[in-house]
Amino acid sequence: MFHRLAFPLLYFLAPRLLPKAMKFARLVWRLTFDKRVSIFLRALVPIALLYVISPYDILKDRIPIIGRFDDLIILGLASLFLTKLAPPNVVDEHMDRVPESNRPEDKDPEKVVDGSSRLIDDE
Numbered sequence: 476m477f478h479r480l481a482f483p484l485l486y487f488l489a490p491r492l493l494p495k496a497m498k499f500a501r502l503v504w505r506l507t508f509d510k511r512v513s514i515f516l517r518a519l520v521p522i523a524l525l526y527v528i529s530p531y532d533i534l535k536d537r538i539p540i541i542g543r544f545d546d547l548i549i550l551g552l553a554s555l556f557l558t559k560l561a562p563p564n565v566v567d568e569h570m571d572r573v574p575e576s577n578r579p580e581d582k583d584p585e586k587v588v589d590g591s592s593r594l595i596d597d598e
Contacts, residue, residue, distance in 0.1 A: 498570075503554045505569045512561045523553035 506512050507520050527546040534545045541548070558566060567574055580587045 499554070499558075502566070502569050503557060506557055506561050506565070509561075509565060509569070511565050512557075516557050516560055519553040519557050520550075523550045526550075 503520060507517050509517075526549050532542070532545060533549075534542045536542045564574065576582075
């Protein structure tokens with residue numbers, strides 16, 4: 476019964492979500508190996524991966540919903556903390572975003588006067 480709903484929903488949402496998920500995974504991978512990010516933040520994802528593959532769980536699988544998905548929740552939180560707490564300029568660099576400029580000529584080019592000058596020596 477569930478697969479009748481899941482597969483069409485997956486085919487419908489996959490083209491929209493897959494490129495964003497791949498971009499996010501690439502960002503997490505790059506931030507994990509970037510030396511400009513704190514070692515404590517970079518250690519979050521490998522520790523979460525070790526928790527996912529380990530046979531021990533914090534929440535037992537007998538707890539109805541959370542017990543089954545606690546591995547994915549821990550991995551997702553580790554990835555989220557890494558991307559949100561990393562320096563913004565490093566995240567922007569890895570996401571290929573151009574930072575906003577504070578120069579007045581970039582904000583309002585109509586108010587900038589362009590000209591040239593020369594020095595005249597009176598002596």
